[in-house]
Amino acid sequence: MNYKYKKKKIKKKISDFSQGLKMAHKQNKAGTLDRAIPVNESLERALGACVKVYVTCVEPDYTQPWSVFLEEECTGSGFVVRLSEEKLVIVTNQHVVASATEIRLRKYGGVQKYRAMLALSAHTADLALLDVEDANFWKDMAPLKLGALPRLYENVVCLGFSFPGENACVTRGIVSRVDTMSYVRGAEELLVLQVDSAVNSGNSGGPALDDSGCVAGVAFSSYAGSADNIGYVIPTAIVHNVLNDYLSLLSTIHQAAKKKKKLRWAGLCNLGLGVQTCENPAFRKRKQMSLDQTGVCINRVARLGCGHAAGICVGDILLSIDSIAVANDGTVPLRNSERVGCEHLISSKRIGTQISLQILRDGIPLNLHVTLSPLPRLVPLCDGFDAAPSYVIIAGLVFMSLSAPLLSALSDDDDDDDDDDTENKVDLRYLADVLDADKADPETQIVVWTQIISHDVNHGYNGLCRRLPRLRALNGTPVINLAHLAFLAGFGSRKLKSNDTTPPQNEFLEFDFISATGCANTTVVVIDTKLALAAEKDILRRSKIPEPFSYDLGPLLRKYQLPLPKEEPEQPEEKTEQQPAPNHSTPDTTDQPPPDQPSDNKKTTKKNNRKKSRSRRNQNQNNNNNNNNNEESAHA
Missing domain, CATH: 2.40.10.120 (Thrombin, subunit H)
Structure with missing residues (x-):
């Protein structure tokens, strides 16, 4: 009975399905079938x-x-x-x-x-x-x-x-x-x-x-x-x-x-701290942590970070953030049994938010209040935000500021790049410490030597820039950033002219390099200054480079050359004041107008000079007549 019942039920389903297909076929012919999927x-x-x-x-x-x-x-x-x-x-x-x-x-x-x-x-x-x-x-x-x-x-x-x-x-x-x-x-x-x-x-x-x-x-x-x-x-x-x-x-x-x-x-809020886990019992005992205390040890404090401004020191134990306990592995509770890194408690807040930190210093708990702010980075991260393709070219040596987009462009970790130019690629592994380095001054940049445009003036230095050496000084002067380098190279006070006969201040350009990681090994590059000035126009023309430095360095370059225009005009004025009075054979130039005086006053100055010269001539004639009279009376 059960078998026959199931058989009849299956036949009925098949017949219903066939009838549904016939009905859909009729609606399709009539154009009334709704093809839209219910959403x-x-x-x-x-x-x-x-x-x-x-x-x-x-x-x-x-x-x-x-x-x-x-x-x-x-x-x-x-x-x-x-x-x-x-x-x-x-x-x-x-x-x-x-x-x-x-x-x-x-x-x-x-x-x-x-x-x-x-x-x-x-x-x-x-x-x-x-x-x-x-x-x-x-x-x-x-x-x-x-x-x-x-x-x-x-x-x-x-x-x-x-x-x-x-x-x-x-x-x-x-x-x-x-x-x-x-x-x-x-x-x-x-x-x-x-x-x-x-x-x-x-x-x-x-x-x-x-x-x-x-x-x-x-x-x-x-x-x-x-x-x-x-x-x-x-x-x-x-x-x-x-x-x-x-x-x-x-x-x-x-x-x-x-x-x-x-x-x-x-940007995002950042305390500017580096932490180390406190999971080792000996380490916890050395830091005077009790059994019920958990946290992470602070091993780095950025000088420009808001953590340094609040008084956090290296060696402190971070116990809690806004009364949320930090575990020994650096995690905090999220929901129920979920745990995430404690850094999100800082980065997820807005700038200007005040938080409370509990730290342990020499076994004594302390409460600190921190006003959150972003952290200036020594190595910029994002193009158009804190990084830019700025450059300075001196005698064919191309200098740029170290940034994450630059490292990404020069690195060898791109799997899609199958060319053979692997010698000019940079290995990022030895630059890992540089990426996390802190900025000591707001204007400081890591100026690196990225490439060389070959010319007779820089012959013999082709293979020295493969690992992005850092420029430490130019002619003994420490280099602060790219704009400062352009100023030291003289781009703020001269123009590229083939007939420029201005003598250079230094006979040689001496570049002192160290490795990008800051190691002590140094490299020195010396270039003749006169040859560099003569070859610069040809180097730019061959590589179709418009200017020896990027346009965005112009406003920064003016910052370093502000005192120059004030000092140069004062020197000739002091010299003219110390010169003796002119004699009869030399014309008087002390009353002449400066070269930047308007042209409307030239006529009046010429008239005054003519009057003064006539008065001097009359005085000279009177003096000659008096001398002749005195000689005749003495002779008599």
């Missing part, structure tokens, strides 16, 4: 707030800093959020609009591409805010709401415009991990969400939604290894901080518009 209403609203970003960019060439790469076009994603009651902005990734010369946006389901402008760039947070002046773009635009930090195993939906293709792409996954990482190599660590939904090329800048339709984060990266379906999302807490920073900067937007300056994001 969740919240998802449809979220897609309406997404835009596709079209970027035309021109990236600088750090290997040849006087030139740029060819113009390229790339695409990304973005979404609309509410900045204030009257203002909407578009959120995307900074790496999507990096080095952009033109930005255009296309709405979901639209055709027209609207021109956008970059409102704010948060480089180390990999976030950017865009704005559109055309009011038609904002019509029927419903902004997305920013949600909270999702929990593990919660669903997320990543929206974006992946490449290739023009339509929106929707991928679904779960939150597989919450951790900390640096969004930019060498930058501060921030919270990050790891999801198993695909984040393909073009999805960068798109929203990741939770089950309620709110934004859980911004998709910005995918795993570059062999694993599949691993993406990373920026949490909304970081987005909130960037939006609030932009609101605080909007108060100065009118002054910035008058000065034709863009709004500049200050």
Whole structure:
């Protein structure tokens, strides 16, 4: 009975299915079949707030800093959020609009591409805010709401415009991990969400939604290894901080518009401290830590950091941050049993926030209050933010300031580069300590010798710049930065002319180099100054280099040459005052006008000089007559 019953039931299902197919076939012929796939209403609203970003960019060439790469076009994603009651902005990734010369946006389901402008760039947070002046773009635009930090195993939906293709792409996954990482190599660590939904090329800048339709984060990266379906999302807490920073900067937007300056994001907060774990029992005993005390040992304090300003010293034990205990491995609790690095408690806060630190110094607990601020870096990290392809060329020697983009351009860790020019590549392993070095003075830069333009004047020095030697001094004067080097080379007081006969101040140009890591081994390069001046024009012409130094060094160069114009005009005036009065055979030049006097006063000065010369002639004639009369009377 059971077997016959199952058989009849299966036959009935097959007949129902066949009838459904016949009905669909009839509707298809009549044109009444609805082919649209049912979509969740919240998802449809979220897609309406997404835009596709079209970027035309021109990236600088750090290997040849006087030139740029060819113009390229790339695409990304973005979404609309509410900045204030009257203002909407578009959120995307900074790496999507990096080095952009033109930005255009296309709405979901639209055709027209609207021109956008970059409102704010948060480089180390990999976030950017865009704005559109055309009011038609904002019509029927419903902004997305920013949600909270999702929990593990919660669903997320990543929206974006992946490449290739023009339509929106929707991928679904779960939150597989919450951790900390640096969004930019060498930058501060921030919270990050790891999801198993695909984040393909073009999805960068798109929203990741939770089950309620709110934004859980911004998709910005995918795993570059062999694993599949691993993406990373920026949490909304970081987005909130960037939006609030932009609101605080909007108060100065009118002054910035008058000065034709863009709004500049200050950066992430950083205490400027280096830490060491306290997991060894002997180490904890040596630092006088009790059994119930946990923390990390501070082994580096940056001089320009806010931690140094608060009084933190090397050897102190950091016990807690805002009453949150720091474990011996440097982690802090996040939620329930999750733990992340303690650095995110600092980097996730806004500039000017005051926090409390509890430290242990010589066994005595101390409470310190710190006002958070960014940390100036000795080696800049991001092009257009704190790094630039500035250069100075002296006798064919090309000098640049050490930066992360320069190291990336000259490094040999690019797997896609299969050329044979490996001798000119730089190994980053021996420069790891330099990347984390602290800045002792705000104007200090690491000036390195990057390459040489071969010429007879620099013959024999070709192989000395392969490991980026650091320029320590020029003719015995320590070099502070690139602008100071240009000043020492005389670029601020002379012009490149073939008939320039001005004698150089020094017979030789003596460059003292040390290794980029600061080791004691030195290299000396000596070049004849007259030959360098004579060959400079030819060196620039052969390599099609417009100027011997980059244009952005001009304002900085004036800083070092300010006292020169004041001292030069005073010297001839003091000499003329000490000269004796002219005799009858030499004309008087003390009353002549200076060469920069206006031409309208030349006639009056000529008349006065003529009157004075006539009066002197009359006085001379009278003196001669008196002398003759005295001689005649004496003779009589």
